[in-house]
Amino acid sequence: MTASKPNIDAERLLRHYRTMWRIRAFEQVAERAQREGHVGGAVHQSIGQEAVAVGVCANLRPSDQITTNHRGHGHAIAKGTDAAAMMLELCGKVGGTCAGKGGSMHIADFSVGMLGANGVVGAGIPIAVGAAHGAKLKGEARIVACFFGDGAVNRGPFLEGLNWAKIFALPVLFVCEDNGFASTTRANAVTAGEGAAARAESFGIPAFAVDGNDVVAVDGLVGDCVERLRAGAGPLFVHARTYRLMGHTTADAGAYRPKAEVEAQWGEEPIARAGRQLVALGVPEAELAKAREAAEAEMEATMRGAIAAPYPPLSEAFSDVQDIGAPE
Amino acid sequence: MTTMSYARASAAALAEEMRRDATVWALGEDLGRGGVFGQYRGLVDEFGPDRIADTPISEATIMGAAVGAALVGTRPVVEMRFSDFALCAVDELVNQAAKARFMFGGQARVPMVIREPIGMWRSSAAQHSQSLEAWYVHVPGLVVVAPATPADNKGLLKSAIRSDDPVVYMEHKDLWPLEGEVPDDEDYTVPLGRARLAREGDDVTLVSWSRMVGEAEQAAAEAAKQGIAVELIDLRTLWPWDEAAVLASVVKTGRLLIAHEAVQVGGFGAEIAATVAEKAAAKLKAPIRRLGAPRAPISYAKPLEDALRVSPPALLRAIQSLVES
Numbered sequence: 098m099t100a101s102k103p104n105i106d107a108e109r110l111l112r113h114y115r116t117m118w119r120i121r122a123f124e125q126v127a128e129r130a131q132r133e134g135h136v137g138g139a140v141h142q143s144i145g146q147e148a149v150a151v152g153v154c155a156n157l158r159p160s161d162q163i164t165t166n167h168r169g170h171g172h173a174i175a176k177g178t179d180a181a182a183m184m185l186e187l188c189g190k191v192g193g194t195c196a197g198k199g200g201s202m203h204i205a206d207f208s209v210g211m212l213g214a215n216g217v218v219g220a221g222i223p224i225a226v227g228a229a230h231g232a233k234l235k236g237e238a239r240i241v242a243c244f245f246g247d248g249a250v251n252r253g254p255f256l257e258g259l260n261w262a263k264i265f266a267l268p269v270l271f272v273c274e275d276n277g278f279a280s281t282t283r284a285n286a287v288t289a290g291e292g293a294a295a296r297a298e299s300f301g302i303p304a305f306a307v308d309g310n311d312v313v314a315v316d317g318l319v320g321d322c323v324e325r326l327r328a329g330a331g332p333l334f335v336h337a338r339t340y341r342l343m344g345h346t347t348a349d350a351g352a353y354r355p356k357a358e359v360e361a362q363w364g365e366e367p368i369a370r371a372g373r374q375l376v377a378l379g380v381p382e383a384e385l386a387k388a389r390e391a392a393e394a395e396m397e398a399t400m401r402g403a404i405a406a407p408y409p410p411l412s413e414a415f416s417d418v419q420d421i422g423a424p425e
Numbered sequence: 426m427t428t429m430s431y432a433r434a435s436a437a438a439l440a441e442e443m444r445r446d447a448t449v450w451a452l453g454e455d456l457g458r459g460g461v462f463g464q465y466r467g468l469v470d471e472f473g474p475d476r477i478a479d480t481p482i483s484e485a486t487i488m489g490a491a492v493g494a495a496l497v498g499t500r501p502v503v504e505m506r507f508s509d510f511a512l513c514a515v516d517e518l519v520n521q522a523a524k525a526r527f528m529f530g531g532q533a534r535v536p537m538v539i540r541e542p543i544g545m546w547r548s549s550a551a552q553h554s555q556s557l558e559a560w561y562v563h564v565p566g567l568v569v570v571a572p573a574t575p576a577d578n579k580g581l582l583k584s585a586i587r588s589d590d591p592v593v594y595m596e597h598k599d600l601w602p603l604e605g606e607v608p609d610d611e612d613y614t615v616p617l618g619r620a621r622l623a624r625e626g627d628d629v630t631l632v633s634w635s636r637m638v639g640e641a642e643q644a645a646a647e648a649a650k651q652g653i654a655v656e657l658i659d660l661r662t663l664w665p666w667d668e669a670a671v672l673a674s675v676v677k678t679g680r681l682l683i684a685h686e687a688v689q690v691g692g693f694g695a696e697i698a699a700t701v702a703e704k705a706a707a708k709l710k711a712p713i714r715r716l717g718a719p720r721a722p723i724s725y726a727k728p729l730e731d732a733l734r735v736s737p738p739a740l741l742r743a744i745q746s747l748v749e750s
Binding site for chain 1: 529
């Protein structure tokens with residue numbers, strides 16, 4: 098299959114390609130390390146959804162902020178979080194993004210504007226809205242991108258948060274990363290009406306649909322949105338359709354979906370698609386292979402480092418609880 | 426000193442802190458019109474609608490947005506209107522506000538105050554009358570405050586606003602009109618975690634907080650007429666609670682009564698009783714007594730509602746029983 102020439106310069110697309118491979122390699126290495134007993138808890142992979150994270154975050158400045166959900170490794174990496182620190186966090190080790198106290202579902206890196214993944218579906222929405230509200234009060238010009246899934250649109254904080262962002266005219270980019278599944282249930286079976294974008298439009302928030310497996314399309318759309326947000330347009334909404342190629346967690350084989358469906362979706366996955374677009378732009382195949390190998394080598398090395406790193410001292414279990422009335 | 430109500434004392438505290446620190450702001454329903462109990466009256470005129478923000482009836486997002494705004498360096502004061510309504514925002518308080526600092530490895534603080542008016546307020550029934558302070562004491566990361574006097578409502582609210590921790594600040598609805606002397610000094614604060622010795626005595630230690638302190642004072646005055654000297658400790662802050670003050674008093678008196686408006690079962694009195702039993706049992710001259718509400722929803726009809734209250738006569742009987750045993 099060949100791609101027609103996309104409307105993007107090759108250098109920018111190659112950057113996206115590299116970042117998407119870094120996300121994919123991170124999650125593949127994490128899955129293997131979990132099987133080997135180095136990573137605990139639940140790991141939610143975003144394999145197949147990398148184009149949304151990369152296409153959105155490529156348009157953000159370091160001073161802009163994001164919140165994300167339980168499936169947030171890609172968003173964190175795309176926003177600039179150090180992958181080695183993330184891997185240390187997954188292993189619960191010293192030097193992890195959260196000192197080994199959060200794990201996969203609570204990765205945060207405030208130094209790059211990554212205000213936190215979240216273990217509660219939809220919970221990042223009010224926090225993103227509040228971060229934008231706080232910035233407005235302080236007179237700081239920044240935008241906040243808020244990533245959530247199709248399952249979150251049925252939670253109250255989604256509806257409350259959209260309403261809030263609109264009435265206070267906050268510069269929030271809502272990004273519904275619609276991977277088709279709310280946990281292990283097909284989202285369209287439990288979502289009434291026309292879905293996420295229609296709900297946003299009912300609040301007067303302009304909503305745009307995009308093929309979330311096409312990083313060029315996501316990048317282009319979000320580039321336009323971000324320009325409008327910076328100009329004071331108030332909140333905007335992006336509905337990015339994609340597909341979760343893996344189970345809900347690494348412990349879920351996803352057997353509730355026909356194999357043929359998943360196989361067909363592997364043919365649509367975003368990294369290979371971006372690769373075809375790069376070839377159409379004249380980038381040699383060898384360059385693509387190099388990007389993949391570099392990403393895999395980087396993540397293998399970070400995992401080796403994470404496995405070798407020490408666990409935090411036990412005092413970490415009792416630090417940063419609170420100032421007054423902290424555990425003794 | 427100025428004589429003012431518990432409600433005005435809180436407004437004075439908020440105004441002083443907003444003048445002192447431009448990052449302090451308040452958000453909640455109907456604040457621009459003074460708040461549902463008038464505790465914000467006049468503030469919007471001085472500080473404008475951005476800092477005294479009227480919000481939609483969206484408790485989860487009032488709380489959640491405050492968490493986000495706190496994480497990026499503002500100091501929100503959240504008004505929940507009734508503590509009962511704050512139950513719509515428990516995820517945002519318990520899973521987000523209380524956890525963010527710890528689970529992000531100390532990268533950020535969540536300096537916010539969550540004002541939750543508590544308690545029975547004549548015939549407000551089951552969804553507008555609860556005292557759920559013990560729930561929040563149970564959650565690591567939170568500070569829990571329950572002032573009983575106008576002076577404390579000023580000094581503790583100022584300390585809560587200055588704290589970098591999320592503080593659940595529980596004001597009792599029956600106390601809004603209570604008048605008292607309040608220091609005018611803008612540097613006046615009351616430290617979090619310190620009890621107030623409301624009355625000295627050698628015979629019985631009575632520990633209470635919030636509105637029940639007033640009932641306890643009445644009972645202690647009655648007891649004094651019978652020759653029983655009650656030492657009344659107003660805990661003021663429930664987490665962290667002033668264990669040292671309580672233990673010192675119990676060591677002196679040998680008798681302990683704990684009284685609160687909340688349901689007795691699983692109430693915070695149980696924690697105090699258990700701690701004293703663990704640390705000062707040898708000093709006790711009588712078994713520890715607790716008085717709280719029966720484990721029933723709060724009724725609407727006056728006599729039914731009153732059946733759930735801890736009354737001064739009930740407190741007096743408990744004091745007498747401790748001395749007699």
